[in-house]
Amino acid sequence: MKKLFSLCILLFIITPAIFSQQNNILSINTVPYGSIPLGSSAEVFNLGAGMEASAFFIPSALRFVGPQLGANFSILPLESADAIWTIAGFAGPLVRIPLGDRCALLGHGEVGYYYWTSAGWDAGGTNGGGLMISAGAKGTFRIAGPFTLGVGVSYDYYANLYNGLRFELAARFVFSSAVQPKPAARKPPAEIKPEPLIETGKGVEMRDIKLFQLFPVLYKYYDNNPVGIIRVKNFGTLPAENIKINFFVERYMDNPMTCCEPFSLGPGEEKAVELFGLFTEDMMEITEGTKASARITLSCDQSGEAFTDDYNPVLEVHNRNALSWDDDRKIASFITAKDPEILGFAKNVMTWMQEIKNPAIDENLQKGMAIYEAVRSYGIRYQIDPATPFSELSEQKEAVDFLQFPRQTLEYSNGDCDDLSALYTSLMEAAGVESAVITIPGHIFAAFALKSSPEEARRGFSKPDNLAFLH
Numbered sequence: 001m002k003k004l005f006s007l008c009i010l011l012f013i014i015t016p017a018i019f020s021q022q023n024n025i026l027s028i029n030t031v032p033y034g035s036i037p038l039g040s041s042a043e044v045f046n047l048g049a050g051m052e053a054s055a056f057f058i059p060s061a062l063r064f065v066g067p068q069l070g071a072n073f074s075i076l077p078l079e080s081a082d083a084i085w086t087i088a089g090f091a092g093p094l095v096r097i098p099l100g101d102r103c104a105l106l107g108h109g110e111v112g113y114y115y116w117t118s119a120g121w122d123a124g125g126t127n128g129g130g131l132m133i134s135a136g137a138k139g140t141f142r143i144a145g146p147f148t149l150g151v152g153v154s155y156d157y158y159a160n161l162y163n164g165l166r167f168e169l170a171a172r173f174v175f176s177s178a179v180q181p182k183p184a185a186r187k188p189p190a191e192i193k194p195e196p197l198i199e200t201g202k203g204v205e206m207r208d209i210k211l212f213q214l215f216p217v218l219y220k221y222y223d224n225n226p227v228g229i230i231r232v233k234n235f236g237t238l239p240a241e242n243i244k245i246n247f248f249v250e251r252y253m254d255n256p257m258t259c260c261e262p263f264s265l266g267p268g269e270e271k272a273v274e275l276f277g278l279f280t281e282d283m284m285e286i287t288e289g290t291k292a293s294a295r296i297t298l299s300c301d302q303s304g305e306a307f308t309d310d311y312n313p314v315l316e317v318h319n320r321n322a323l324s325w326d327d328d329r330k331i332a333s334f335i336t337a338k339d340p341e342i343l344g345f346a347k348n349v350m351t352w353m354q355e356i357k358n359p360a361i362d363e364n365l366q367k368g369m370a371i372y373e374a375v376r377s378y379g380i381r382y383q384i385d386p387a388t389p390f391s392e393l394s395e396q397k398e399a400v401d402f403l404q405f406p407r408q409t410l411e412y413s414n415g416d417c418d419d420l421s422a423l424y425t426s427l428m429e430a431a432g433v434e435s436a437v438i439t440i441p442g443h444i445f446a447a448f449a450l451k452s453s454p455e456e457a458r459r460g461f462s463k464p465d466n467l468a469f470l471h
Helices: 002-019 039-043 216-223 281-285 328-334 340-354 363-377 406-412 417-430 454-460
Strands: 023-037 048-058 065-077 083-099 103-119 128-144 147-158 162-178 204-211 228-234 240-249 263-265 270-275 290-302 305-311 314-317 322-324 400-402 435-440 443-448
Touching: 023 039, 023 065, 023 147, 039 162, 048 083, 048 162, 065 103, 083 128, 103 147, 128 162, 204 290, 204 305, 204 314, 216 281, 216 322, 216 328, 228 240, 228 263, 240 270, 263 270, 322 328, 328 417, 328 435, 340 363, 340 406, 340 417, 363 417, 363 443, 406 417, 417 435, 417 443
Parallel strands: none
Antiparallel strands: 023 048, 023 162, 048 065, 065 083, 083 103, 103 128, 128 147, 147 162, 204 228, 228 270, 240 263, 240 290, 290 305, 290 314, 322 400, 435 443
């Protein structure tokens, strides 16, 4: 009973090690051995010795069974003569049962061919060979790394020559490579088709209110260009008539502005409405960015009754010097030709120019040269704005730049290229010369019109390619 209990425990320990094999195993073996003849061979042969070289491979898919190939050389001493030498090559299956991390049991069987020859005596030309069969068992112990020692016993049968036992002391190099398990096949998830959420409400309501950032310098721009957009939907079961939308920002508007013509919505219908605002010059007093509370009023008639509802979203307003470069034409808001400071500067330059005016030169060109020299003599210098350089922000359409008004550039005596272009074109406009700005990646230039016709300009300038001709 105790022996049966011990056997059960041994099987309990060994079985997980056998069936948990997940590595490819390659073993290269060098096996010195001694041989003992059996049966009739004991009457002819004495104790012998030999050396075997072999290798076996066990793929992880087979867990513990694999093929073995090898060759051996044996010296079989004779009772009546010196010895017989044999050389054999063989192949066969091998079973390896791991016992923990270091130990293993091996069982093997081989079939091959041997060749023998005499050593130290004359066999009379009867050398030859034949079938070779072998089977045995071994035990191994891993010393360190891939180096393993083992002992074993085998039975060898050389047809028509010899049979006996072989006792081995094996040195092995066992290499193991982990096999990555294949990921389990996954079924693609069932396609989930999005279903629209059921929007609920009562009567006529305003949804998805979106207000844009406002730039005070463009305050006149917003009476024809939207400051935001909303969605109006009729959640009722009856049609809504005479729907009106008004927009108002206290302090910066005198009165609410009607954003659209009255319209109607049937049950479940909706409509997008743009918002507009008629702002006052009070916007230009904003020197720091701020937020304001807007009021959007929705009114309508439904079921013979009038309904009114107010919404109060927050409106973000930049400072008066702010501008984005999504549209280069917006810089026109900084061309202040009617500013008294700009008019005074330009008129004084024109008075001085009249004293040295040359009738042979285009009058507008002389004005451009005079104003340029006056600005330079005034001490105004080009200086990149470290916080908002035009060379960088002009390529970022949503970035907010800081531009100086022309009177500020005169006061500060320096500015970035956009500031100086605004100053120069403002002075040219104040002098009665049509002007423009030209933007290129990373820079901005000022331009003005000549009085000369295109033909006259081509004849009068040595390098007409430097001029821009409008067609």
